[in-house]
Amino acid sequence: MTVGLERSRCRRIGFVLVAASRILEQGGNDRQQHDHDYADDGDPRDQELDNVHVSILTRLAVKNISLGPAFAEERRSPPVPSRPLTRQNGVMNAWVVHQPGPIDSGPLQRLEREVPKPLGRQIRVQIRCCGVCRTDLHLAEGDLLPKRPDVTPGHEVVGVVDALGETASRFAVGDRVGVAWLGGTDGSCRFCRRGAENLCTAPTFTGWDTDGGYADFCVVDEAFGYALPAGIDDEHLAPLLCAGIIGYRALVCAAVPPGGALGIYGFGGSAHLTAQVALAQGLRVHVLTRGEANRKLAVELGADSVADAQDSPPEPLDGAILFAPAGELVPTALRALDRGGTLAVAGIWLSDIPALNYDQTLFQERKLRSVTANRRADGETFLRLAERLGVRATTVGYPMSEAPRALADLRHGRFSGAAVLHN
Numbered sequence: 001m002t003v004g005l006e007r008s009r010c011r012r013i014g015f016v017l018v019a020a021s022r023i024l025e026q027g028g029n030d031r032q033q034h035d036h037d038y039a040d041d042g043d044p045r046d047q048e049l050d051n052v053h054v055s056i057l058t059r060l061a062v063k064n065i066s067l068g069p070a071f072a073e074e075r076r077s078p079p080v081p082s083r084p085l086t087r088q089n090g091v092m093n094a095w096v097v098h099q100p101g102p103i104d105s106g107p108l109q110r111l112e113r114e115v116p117k118p119l120g121r122q123i124r125v126q127i128r129c130c131g132v133c134r135t136d137l138h139l140a141e142g143d144l145l146p147k148r149p150d151v152t153p154g155h156e157v158v159g160v161v162d163a164l165g166e167t168a169s170r171f172a173v174g175d176r177v178g179v180a181w182l183g184g185t186d187g188s189c190r191f192c193r194r195g196a197e198n199l200c201t202a203p204t205f206t207g208w209d210t211d212g213g214y215a216d217f218c219v220v221d222e223a224f225g226y227a228l229p230a231g232i233d234d235e236h237l238a239p240l241l242c243a244g245i246i247g248y249r250a251l252v253c254a255a256v257p258p259g260g261a262l263g264i265y266g267f268g269g270s271a272h273l274t275a276q277v278a279l280a281q282g283l284r285v286h287v288l289t290r291g292e293a294n295r296k297l298a299v300e301l302g303a304d305s306v307a308d309a310q311d312s313p314p315e316p317l318d319g320a321i322l323f324a325p326a327g328e329l330v331p332t333a334l335r336a337l338d339r340g341g342t343l344a345v346a347g348i349w350l351s352d353i354p355a356l357n358y359d360q361t362l363f364q365e366r367k368l369r370s371v372t373a374n375r376r377a378d379g380e381t382f383l384r385l386a387e388r389l390g391v392r393a394t395t396v397g398y399p400m401s402e403a404p405r406a407l408a409d410l411r412h413g414r415f416s417g418a419a420v421l422h423n
Helices: 013-026 044-062 134-141 234-241 243-254 271-280 292-301 329-336 376-389 400-411
Strands: 091-097 108-114 122-132 157-164 176-179 182-184 217-221 225-227 261-265 284-288 305-307 317-322 337-345 367-370 395-399 418-422
Touching: 091 400, 108 400, 122 176, 122 234, 122 400, 134 400, 157 217, 157 234, 176 234, 182 217, 225 376, 234 243, 234 376, 234 395, 234 418, 243 271, 243 317, 243 337, 243 376, 261 271, 261 329, 271 284, 271 292, 271 376, 284 292, 292 305, 317 329, 329 337, 395 400, 400 418
Parallel strands: 261 284, 261 317, 284 305, 317 337, 337 367, 395 418
Antiparallel strands: 091 108, 122 157, 122 217, 122 418, 157 176, 176 225
8 A cells, every 4th residue: 555655854753753752741732822731740651652652753754754844833724714604593503412312213303503602712613514423323322321411413523713712812713623522621630630631530522511513513612622734625634533533542552563463443434544544654454344345445545454353363463453332352352462462442332341261362461451532632643644644534425414314324334434524
């Protein structure tokens, strides 16, 4: 497989490492203002992940891939001319999870709601498109219980800032912006203080706690919005904001050594993006998934081998990621690991895991870990990598009015890649 790589702006490895260190220390944010200072109390688990971030960036430097002179600086996409902001009566269309249940039973309803007003440091985003995530399906079907009645799902939002709260200053009206899953943290718990905001004890999640992107507008704390790379269009950016970011963190957590073998179980919206990053790093990628369309996509992207999810890979795996929400695959993936290998479970929901045979699945220092959420640092680093590496989402577009059909198609495996809703 050939991945588009920009080589013309390569810099010395030392520069990349310094830039990486700055991003990890600052949480990837060079903002004029920031809600929460990143702190580090020396927790070894955070240090281990940070070392992996630096390792990834070192490998890219060796391959003559630069993240650009603005790598350690926040970059804004060029302002996009704003379209008409609201209807004359000040209301908008929004899908809500009205009665969770099987997707074919119609758990979503489309309502008219008042256009939200941004307060304080919030920005209001006029939504251009929103990716469809399996988490939205879990919410609609009741695997994840809604945090409040009639919540609007969606957390892969690409849009344009059209209004600012009284104290918002990070973005300007007309900026293209992204809204992702992590919508807020308390900034004061023991995890936030040590830089592990993905483990915050009082987080806020877009499309679960607050209304998300299956609508005409949404609001978000400016500190949790993403400045978007100019080189990727709206539809192909949307899946990067959750599927891409969480897949990238899962790849970091799988801790595959340089030149090692990675196993990917399940090959949907997140996995096909993660595979592209792993291949660009020089890893050997073995995809194990059901569905002919998914296997075909894996072959097209250049996977080293493709097989059914219950098959054995052609070599022991140094690390693996489970994207499929199927607990029965956990023992299978653990048995495929080499000594000391790590299985990272990337989903927010997983069916029950069968009993594990200690000798066959965990002995010899195999590790099983979950991936709960991402830090903003992960998201900002991944978006820059995606632009430089030419990571491209395979997408299927739907009108926003057909959100239930998009979720039903996801549920029944009727497309490969990622679905994106358009206003």
